[in-house]
Amino acid sequence: MFKKNVDAKALQRLSGADKKKLRRTAKQRFPQASDDDLDAILPPKVEITVAKYPSRTLVYGIEGELPMLFDIDGRGHELFPTVYALWKVPYLLPAFTLKGGEVSHFILGGADLMFPGISVPPEGLPSFQAGQPWSVKVPGNPAPIAVGTTTMSNTEALKAGLRGKALRIAHYYKDLLWASADGRYVPNEGFYDDMVIEDPNFASASQHIDSSEDPSEGKQDKAAVDVSECLTEDRAINSETIENVTAGVSELNLPQEKTTEEQTEEKEHQHLSTEEIDSLLDICLLQALHTNIKDKDLPMPGSILWSNHILPCRPPGVTLDIKKSSHKKLSKWLQSKSSSGLISVKEDKHKKEVMLISISRKHPDYTTFKHHKRVQEPVEQHDNIVADGSSTKQLEVDEIYKPSSHVNPIFLAVDADTGKYYSASEASDVVFRYVEKENLVKQTDKAKVILDATLCDALYKGAVKKGSAYPSEIHKKDLGSTFINRMQIHHRVARGNEVAIRKGAIRTVQIMTERRQGNKKMTRVSGLECFLLDADSLASELQKKFACSTTTAELPGKKGQHEVLIQGGVIENLAKHLVEHHGVPKRYIEVYDKTKK
Structure with a gap:
């Protein structure tokens, strides 16, 4: 809509009657x-201006400040808030949450949102x-x-x-x-030039944001961000973030029970003193320098160091x-x-950002x-016991x-060797060895x-367009x-x-x-089949676990691939069972509930 630079034809103040009409239209358009x-977004005692653009588009804003609303057809039928308005009232509209920050790169490039890019709760x-x-x-970022x-x-x-x-x-x-x-304000530290990632300050207060928030619930969230209170200058992000931030952000959140001991441990962690937080920051930095960060990764933006390492x-x-440390800010700590x-x-x-330039490894x-070795999720670290008492061996997915x-x-x-398989880090090492050689x-x-x-x-x-110069x-x-x-x-x-x-990216388990x-x-x-699970064996296992009838059927047009049909609505329990007893990573499970209207 606003991809091309087009000047407004006229800019004028709204009369009192027009301001009331605009407010009524907004109330009808955003009933919540x-x-x-x-x-x-429409303060009653300030002047509201309207800018007229070609194709009947109208943009309403606070005089001398920010655009707040825009009307595509000029008749109020397609009235939308701007991102500035949403940063003041984040739950003005219901929201789709992306599978990860890397998907925002395409949205900021002008692409429409596709269903495969949405995280389904x-x-x-x-x-x-x-x-x-x-x-x-x-x-992990409350700002739309x-x-x-x-x-x-x-x-x-x-x-x-x-x-x-x-x-x-x-x-x-x-x-x-x-x-x-x-x-050209941005609401928090997660906003960059070509991508948006989780806000580290918000992430510390809330570890999970649903893929679509209910507006009435959202208004109770104290972590909502007002752009007028939290403004930071926009910065550029490198493509390494796109590669790194992918891991884990699209994982499915399933309900998990915690023992009393675990709950007590979490409460103790939540009341760390300033000195303990300072010490923990130093330990995490040294652990990251030893295990995650290589000299070839430098220079590295401080925000990437924080969120990814x-x-x-x-x-x-x-x-x-970081705000509860003695340093208060990431830049001061670094x-x-x-x-x-x-x-x-x-x-x-x-970019107005602190960059990590080098590491003194002496x-x-x-x-x-x-340093200690990184410990993965428990479901992928030990053998699991299934309902019938037999054990399934650890599942590894790479x-x-x-x-x-x-x-x-x-x-x-x-x-x-050109005939073997490589992990992403191993393949990257090959090209850097060539650069060094x-x-x-x-x-x-x-x-x-x-x-x-x-x-x-x-x-x-083969990737450069004909007639274009090679870099x-x-x-x-x-x-x-x-x-x-x-x-x-x-x-x-x-x-x-x-x-x-198998060739190609791994496919997900779909539960409907x-x-x-x-x-x-x-x-x-x-x-x-993607996770080495036999449909007939699983059907027999689920029949005992859920005390219901089960059957298997071959998927139409997909020879050798089967689905298991279970009587009743066991969508959440089934997903949890696959994670805990068969080691299927949560990020590879998609659930769809077609019974909800």
Whole structure:
């Protein structure tokens, strides 16, 4: 909608009668909005202006401040809040939550929201109709990033298999409507130039945001962000964040019981003193420097260091909030570590962000620190006991990559095997070994790599449009991901001595509950073969566990693939059973409840 630079034809103040009419229209369009909500975006005692654009579009704003509403057809039928309005009242509209921050990269590029990019909660899709205004959020960040119109109802979406376009985006953060405001504010530290990730401050207060929030519940959330109270200048993010932030953000949240001991432990963690938090910060930093961060990853933005490396190193059950430390701010803490000589940091004057430049691996704190191995989720660490008393062996799921004809010359140049499979980190190491061997690091800018003919062909041959020039250099932070994207993706699933390697990304287990013959419920589960599960054995197991009838059937048009049908609505218990007793990672389970209206 606001992708092209178009000047407004006229700008004028609204009369008192027009302001009241606009408020009534907004109340009808956003029925869940309270009077206080409307006062926040249309203050009663200030001047409201309207800017007229081509194609009847009207933009309403607070005079001399921010645009708050826009009307696509000029008649109030398609009135939307701007992101500035949503940052003041985050729950003005119901919201879809993306599967991860990396998906926001496409939204900020002007793409519409597709159903595969939406995180579906355990209870299934919420109810919505075609043509309704909805917003878009990122997991762990309360501030919406876009608004648009639904293209179909939730019933139609389920019939379509959750494929196709979900939301026709009308306005988004970073478009020209957002840019028309003086200052171009952002609401929190999760907003960057080409991507939005979780807000580290919000994440410490709330570990989970549903994929679609109920507006009435949302208003009670004290973590709602007002842009007028929390403004930070926008910053740029590198593509490494896109690669790293993917892990774990789209995991399905399932109810899990906690023991009294675990609850007591969590309560103890929640009352850490300032000194204990300072000490824990230092431990997490040293753990990250030892296990996660390599010199080739530098320079690294402080926000990426925090979200992708520091937070994952905290102990289980611990909430780590930088504001509760003696430093209060991430930048001040990093500068204090720089003063001690452990690391070197520098402020990027353009991005207004502290960057990690180098690590002193000979520093006494670094050399004397004894790091521990990262512990994975319990369901993937030990053998599990199923309902009939037998045990299932640990399930391992990995994405792996095989060299393609594009990258084979790079592997051969460093004597790496072109016939084996590589993890993402191993594949990235291969290309950096080639860079080191050929001395391709740019001498005047150590953060960039010069592309020789072999490396250029490996990265871009066949991918550059005809008539376009091939790049002559690439940033270090983009090299690994670009190289991996030119390889063939496979996945490996192993349980004990049974191992399966298949081409393509791993498919999800799909669980669906629907009504059959009146009010009776039936639950279906498919995609079991991907995780080395036998449909007949699982059907027998579930029959005993849920005390109900079960059967199996071959999926139409998919030879060798079966689904299990279970009598009754056992959608949540079934998902939990697959996680706890068969080790299926939660992020690979999708649930759809077609019984909810």
